Amino acid sequence: MSELVAFVFRDEFRAPEVLNELRRRDWPWVRDLDEAVAVTLNEDGKARVHLSIDLSTYKGSGWARLWGSLLGTMLFLPLSEVMVQVADGIAFSPNNGKAITRNTNGSTPESEWWTKSLENSGNFKRDVAALMVANGSAIFMLLRSHNAAPALKQLGNYGNTIVHTSLSAEQDEKLCALLAFCREGRS
Numbered sequence: 001m002s003e004l005v006a007f008v009f010r011d012e013f014r015a016p017e018v019l020n021e022l023r024r025r026d027w028p029w030v031r032d033l034d035e036a037v038a039v040t041l042n043e044d045g046k047a048r049v050h051l052s053i054d055l056s057t058y059k060g061s062g063w064a065r066l067w068g069s070l071l072g073t074m075l076f077l078p079l080s081e082v083m084v085q086v087a088d089g090i091a092f093s094p095n096n097g098k099a100i101t102r103n104t105n106g107s108t109p110e111s112e113w114w115t116k117s118l119e120n121s122g123n124f125k126r127d128v129a130a131l132m133v134a135n136g137s138a139i140f141m142l143l144r145s146h147n148a149a150p151a152l153k154q155l156g157n158y159g160n161t162i163v164h165t166s167l168s169a170e171q172d173e174k175l176c177a178l179l180a181f182c183r184e185g186r187s
Contacts, residue, residue: 015137
């Protein structure tokens with residue numbers, strides 16, 4: 001079972017700084033930060049997404065699609081659709097002749113997965129959307145440790161606005177299937 005975590009800051013530059021600092025730590029769960037994403041909002045509320053993944057790989061583009069879909073589903077950030085398109089354009093170049101799969105309503109499998117996965121997550125979406133304000137930032141991560149409590153406690157040393165929700169084993173399997181689809185289904 002995984003924990004979807006949003007670590008929210010009231011400073012526009014704090015999330016990328018904390019994410020980099022956390023990656024330097026020697027804690028067992030830090031490897032989960034390899035696919036984390038930091039989002040900053042400037043004073044006008046314009047978003048910037050900080051990804052530290054290799055978009056030239058299917059795994060990296062899969063994570064970009066997944067995070068872009070989450071940001072679009074949860075925060076209605078218009079740039080998230082561009083993230084998905086860029087990830088598709090890099091990983092699924094004209095050389096391989098494959099096109100990205102979209103559902104009949106134009107949504108991606110990732111955005112539908114997030115919508116379904118978060119529908120029973122209590123107030124996660126509402127709380128994160130309310131906390132994300134102009135001149136703020138957040139780190140979004142999936143903690144895949146069996147026990148997320150120590151990680152959440154360690155995160156608390158860097159700030160105290162942490163919103164999280166658990167993903168079921170079934171949701172984890174679907175997530176892995178989505179990422180495998182990006183990697184294997186289009187090679």
